[in-house]
Amino acid sequence: MNLGVIGYSEGNGHPFSFSAILNGYNQDKLHLNPITPINDYLQLQPSNLFGIGNLRVTHVWTQDLELSNCIAAVGRVEHVVKDFTQMLDAVDGVLILRDDQHTHYAAPFLEKGKYVFVDKPLCSNYKELDYFMPFLEKGLLMSCSGLRYLPRIMELQGSLTSKIKLSYSNSVNHWMNYGIHTLEGLDPLIGSLPCSVQYIGSDQNRMFRVMYENGSYTLINLSGANYGGIRSHLHLESGEVLSVHFNDNFNAFRNTLVAFNEQIKTGVPAIDPQRTAALLRTMLKGQDSYLDKGKIMNI
Structure with missing residues (x-):
């Protein structure tokens, strides 16, 4: 199951951490991640906690090509793309790991029936929530705080x-x-x-x-x-x-990805869509x- 990662927001290191949780990481490249607490907790984990089922991050895009290359180097991501739409036909789903513009980045993948995880918060207005609800209900979309x-x-x-x-x-x-x-x-x-x-x-x-x-x-x-x-x-x-x-x-992020993987396998929303909408x-x-x-x- 090939996944793409879409980021980045200032101070939000989830593209680094989620990629590493699924793919493992390159110890000698950790210095490329500017958010050092992530590096610290990655190095504390036993090797058996890296990797979840057959999920693998194969593509990454951010608005900064240099940063994308850093995420790829740390998280063993094979492909860096210059436009996020370039991964539309290459991945089975995406992890949108930034704080804003979620509809812009998620819609092309959802409309093609791809699986999408969106980092918190899913939306910033009621119109976006109305747009996302059918995809939450179909089990194509998951969004939550890892906490x-x-x-x-x-x-x-x-x-x-x-x-x-x-x-x-x-x-x-x-x-x-x-x-x-x-x-x-x-x-x-x-x-x-x-x-x-x-x-x-x-x-x-x-x-x-x-x-x-x-x-x-x-x-x-x-x-x-x-x-x-x-x-x-x-x-x-x-x-x-x-x-x-x-x-x-x-472990909060890893458990989140375990739940997302289960949603992909079963087609059943990991979280009741009505609860997500209420929050x-x-x-x-x-x-x-x-x-x-x-x-x-x-x-």
Whole structure:
């Protein structure tokens, strides 16, 4: 199963990490990856964790040919193309690993019946969400934050004995690009769809409150900087408080690709498309609330 990688956004090293997880990596080329934490965690992994089924990244494109060559050298990618459409007939699917213009890059492949994974967030407006929904439902398209598949989340998913009443999370940077990390990570644990979102922050403290249909709610603070990474504290109805530190990127990304591979094999969406859509609407409605001075937005 030949896959292409499409990137790149500043600071988003997923083209390097996803390629290496599937293909392995060249130790003597790691210096070509400018995001050193990726190099650090790749070198900590045993060799048997590299490679998933018959998936292989065979093509790469970014807007910078030199960068594309670096990704290929590190991740053992055979072909660098100068235009992303050159891989349309050469691959079975693509990994779109950048933060923007997802419709532009995904549509040509989806329209040809290719499998597509899109890095978070899938879309930036309601029109794009409407376009993507049929492909999510057909099992051609998958999109999520890798933190949904964090080992700690998967462990808690099978062991929680009490409902989450409140969760408080610290995320980083901007709501549209990084709030989705927390929403995706908590979704398997809360087990209920969001029903409203409200911006309750200030210029110094950007915070959103998300209410769920089962009565749970979460507070997401965006610090604007990486103060200890993304963390969540879960307050259960039993009185217990659990903590989640979203700090195992390698296994979160690997588990994501395992789920994508399973979706390709079975044709069944790895994530319920209605859940994906609900989380994306939460992001979009949260942005609407921010722009409308904290108005509560129903989802």
